[in-house]
Amino acid sequence: MQRVALVAGGTGDIGQSICRELHGAGFRVAVGYATARELAEALASSFSGMSIVLRPDEEPDEAVRRVAARYGRLDILVNAAGINLEDSAPAMRFDDWQKVIDTNLGFAFRLTQAAMPHMLPARYGRIVHLSSIAGRAGGRGQIGYAVAKAGLERMIRVFALEVGRKGVTVNGVSPGVIISRMSKRVREAHEKELLDHIACRRFGTPEEVACAVAFLVSEGAGYINGAILPVDGGMLL
Amino acid sequence: MMNDQALFEGVCECIRTTLGKDLPDIRESDRFVTELGADSLDFLDLIFSLEQKFNVSVNPRDLERRVQERLGEKPMLVDECYTAEAVAAFREAMPEVPEEELFPDMPARQLPLCFRVKTFMNLIAYARHHGENK
Known part of the structure; x- marks a missing residue:
């Protein structure tokens, strides 16, 4: 039996790596995307998977149902969807705050709920959300993002607490500074300062985040539940 | 069948x-x-x-939908509690539930308990x- 995975935010730099890693690990992979349709279709066709639109401002239930209907099951949900709008806390526009909270936290909540009809009756499920080091520390200029990720980590633990007895695990991966489009401005503006705080003295790669995700969704990780796994090179030691 | x-x-x-x-x-x-x-x-x-x-x-919300259809424009809920007319309709829609468990001013969140x-x-x-x- 081949397990089925849906990756929301599957066209971001980290999301793409996760899709490839899960495919390499033997899963059927559905690539969820918000706007990058051509990229999602190309990625999905490279491993005979499917692509599906998953916009954070829309109810995800139908898209999740379509993936489960196509493959007859849904075993794994990875949420790598996220946005970050930067400004100082006193200057942050409420609309921007709301958009960041809705996308990074509200959508994560709705997506997790949408997976339940497929995972609870099966008594099996692996859910992994991408958090961020900003949820634990720092977050200067990223108040919405930091608050959303901190909330996401609490949400992960509550879901884990409640659905663990039904065979569904819910975990998080918390990347530090990863070489991606999303972190480009921060890396370029604060490279030396950031590297001084990373024990490994380098930035991480999307592939390293994907490996952590693949581990948490593996059969062998069935007793890991409610964990937030840092992938940050030792940034907060 | x-x-x-x-x-x-x-x-x-x-x-x-x-x-x-x-x-x-x-x-x-x-x-x-x-x-x-x-x-x-x-x-x-x-x-x-x-x-x-x-x-x-x-x-389970279908039960509420059916009750609301029977009530027409009358409210089913006041302050998150079922009205007396709504309760009467629930009693007809759920004959398997003893009448005393469906009572006027019953909080809506209690319905699944029945x-x-x-x-x-x-x-x-x-x-x-x-x-x-x-």
Whole structure:
């Protein structure tokens, strides 16, 4: 039996790596995307998977149902969807705050709920959300993002607490500074300062985040539940 | 067409799986939450399991929708509690529930506590009759 995975935010730099890693690990992979349709279709066709639109401002239930209907099951949900709008806390526009909270936290909540009809009756499920080091520390200029990720980590633990007895695990991966489009401005503006705080003295790669995700969704990780796994090179030691 | 006995046995099978218990003597009159030991997650889990097993949309909210249709423009809820007219309609829609459990000013969140095994059977039968497939 081949397990089925849906990756929301599957066209971001980290999301793409996760899709490839899960495919390499033997899963059927559905690539969820918000706007990058051509990229999602190309990625999905490279491993005979499917692509599906998953916009954070829309109810995800139908898209999740379509993936489960196509493959007859849904075993794994990875949420790598996220946005970050930067400004100082006193200057942050409420609309921007709301958009960041809705996308990074509200959508994560709705997506997790949408997976339940497929995972609870099966008594099996692996859910992994991408958090961020900003949820634990720092977050200067990223108040919405930091608050959303901190909330996401609490949400992960509550879901884990409640659905663990039904065979569904819910975990998080918390990347530090990863070489991606999303972190480009921060890396370029604060490279030396950031590297001084990373024990490994380098930035991480999307592939390293994907490996952590693949581990948490593996059969062998069935007793890991409610964990937030840092992938940050030792940034907060 | 599935008969009542087959429907009952199918619902019991889902209940046993949901609760992870043998439960050899389930009765149609058993309350799922208070008598069979389920909690709110089990309630949701059972709904999902019934939908998969019977391939119909099983939505407890359908009961409220039907009651609201009967009430027309009159409110079903005041301050999150059912009106006396709504309760009368619920009593007709859920004859398997003893009348005293459905009382005027009953908080809406308490309705699932009244659900019998028979209530789930009725929801499935209603969905099948009205072609509400998943």
